[in-house]
Amino acid sequence: MIEFEQAGFSYGDHAILRDMSLTLAPGSFQFLVGPSGAGKTTFLRLCYLDLAATTGEVRHFGRSIAPSERDAIADLRRRVGVVHQDCQFLDHLPISENIALPLTVNGIDPREREEDLRALLQWVDLTARVDAAPPLLSGGERQRAAVARAVILSPDVILADEPTGNLDWDMAQRVLTLLVELNRMGKTVLIATHDLNLIRAAKARVQARVLRIAQGRVQLAGADL
Amino acid sequence: MSAAGRFLRGDPGAGRVVPRGARAAVSVGFLAGVMAFFAVLALALALAAGRLAENWSGELARDATLQIFAPKDQVEAQARAALNVLRTTPGILSVRVVTLDEQKALLEPWLGPGFAVETLPLPLLIAVTTDRAELNEESLALRLGAEAPGAVFDNHAAWRLPLVTTAERLRLFALVCLGLTALALAAVVGLAAQAAVAANGQVIQTLRLIGARDSYISHAFTRRFTLRALGGAVIGTAAGLALLAALPQASEQGFFLVGIGLQGWHWALPVLVPLIAGLVAWAVTRFATRASLRRWS
Incomplete structure (x- = not known):
């Protein structure tokens, strides 16, 4: 699905990631761990082509996409749902419209998919908050809304950057449950986190691979996790 | 439905992604109104100067006098x-x-x-x-x-030709004013669109994140700015027309300088002012937002 071949990324002369060769296989569930500043977010950005590899190659769904191919990148992002730690909503729209935005930008009238939208809101337990503006939601509600927005187009891959970073343990479990359910539906899930408890909780429910970034390289983590 | 009709009707979703209170868009509406006001006055001046030049070089050029001293x-x-x-x-x-x-x-x-x-x-x-x-x-x-x-024949050329030249220059001046107004509108709208794109970086980043194409984002901004400019220009044009309607008519006063108001079918011409303002705003915003989005890539 997403393949890295000797791929690396540098800011100027400073190499953040180098010589990465790995594949995010369809239907897999993976964690990406590493200390702050190790390059977890950079790795995710390479996955959804917010950044382009400066060395080697990254292929998405079998194709290498150049940074200048703006439409191809937009199309890719319809197949790769992203959940950010800060969620990134349009604050002037109610949360239901934010969740439906991927439909809107695809030219689909959300009214045509009202039932799906309602089911999705129910799934993330936000039915009572549909008209609330994003700044009025709690951290957990925002993260669940971000998950809903990321999956509304039924993408093949879900990328989550510290999705539980600002949440208490109960709320983190709820978000994890959503991501595990998506994986059971056949979606590829990659979560960047430094929360080892979350990884342990996930491993109890799903077969998860843990990737560690250290000194700019990505490697499989040991049994300590 | 025509392309213009589709554009004006718009995508109900796309119309909402640009925050309504975007200051740049409000400024565009106001400035388009002011410029449309001046454009209507410049247009009226150009038409009046044209009429004067035509009269002085046409009908009046046939008149002469003979005086017996x-x-x-x-x-x-x-x-x-x-x-x-x-x-x-x-x-x-x-x-x-x-x-x-x-x-x-x-x-x-x-x-x-x-x-x-x-x-x-x-x-x-x-x-x-x-x-x-x-x-x-x-x-x-x-x-x-x-x-x-004792007869002195006067074909009036001594005073008529400088007046014809003056009227023609006045018409040229008014047309240059019209052109400069359109250019100023284009510059203002372009800068405002670029400022709006820069100020709405978060919105654009979010839209791109969820798979919006640049053409979609550009369309959303272009539509917002075009409609603001169009709305402002309609109000400015109406104000300009009201002022012209309030001016004394040439026939009432019998003196050419007050004949600056519009006459006959010329009253229909100012309709073009908001249309041109809208077209200018559309073209400039489209270009400016696309250029800004390319720079952001």
Whole structure:
């Protein structure tokens, strides 16, 4: 699905990631761990082509996409749902419209998919908050809304950057449950986190691979996790 | 539905992704209104100057006068001789002696209604209509010199030609003003669109994150700015037209400078001002947002 071949990324002369060769296989569930500043977010950005590899190659769904191919990148992002730690909503729209935005930008009238939208809101337990503006939601509600927005187009891959970073343990479990359910539906899930408890909780429910970034390289983590 | 109709109707979703309170968009509406106001005035000035130039170089160019400066006892004889010369000259279409009352009416705006015009040594005045293409003025002058030595033929060129030139320059000036107004509108809208794109970085980043194409984002901004400019220009045009309608009409005052208002079908022309403002805003915003989005890539 997403393949890295000797791929690396540098800011100027400073190499953040180098010589990465790995594949995010369809239907897999993976964690990406590493200390702050190790390059977890950079790795995710390479996955959804917010950044382009400066060395080697990254292929998405079998194709290498150049940074200048703006439409191809937009199309890719319809197949790769992203959940950010800060969620990134349009604050002037109610949360239901934010969740439906991927439909809107695809030219689909959300009214045509009202039932799906309602089911999705129910799934993330936000039915009572549909008209609330994003700044009025709690951290957990925002993260669940971000998950809903990321999956509304039924993408093949879900990328989550510290999705539980600002949440208490109960709320983190709820978000994890959503991501595990998506994986059971056949979606590829990659979560960047430094929360080892979350990884342990996930491993109890799903077969998860843990990737560690250290000194700019990505490697499989040991049994300590 | 036409492309313009689709654009105006818009995508109900896309229309909402740009925050409504975007200051740049509000400024565009206001500035488009002000510029449309000036554009209507410049247009009216251009049309009025065009009318003046046309009158002075067309209808008025056919008019001439013949004055008889002679001792009182010879005025009548010389006038008869001069009329005879004029009537037998090719290129003279009509001749008519201007009465004293008509002369009074002509002088009244300068001397006032109570002035005793009779006390002035007024020459006998003959109004002449000519066909300039056919008239040989040199030959006419020679004949008048022989038959009526006190007759002075005046084709009004001395004062009319500078006025025609002035009117034509005034029209050019007004057209340049119109062009500059359109350019200023384009510059303002372009800068505002770029500022809006920069100020809405978070919105654009979010839209890109969820798979919006640049054309979609550009369309959303372009539509917002175009409609604001169009709305502002409609109000500015209406204000400009109201001002022109309130001006005294040329026919009421009988003096050319107050004839700056629109006449006849010219009242329909200002409709083009908001349309052009909308088109300029559409083209410039589209270009500016696409350029900004490319730079962000």
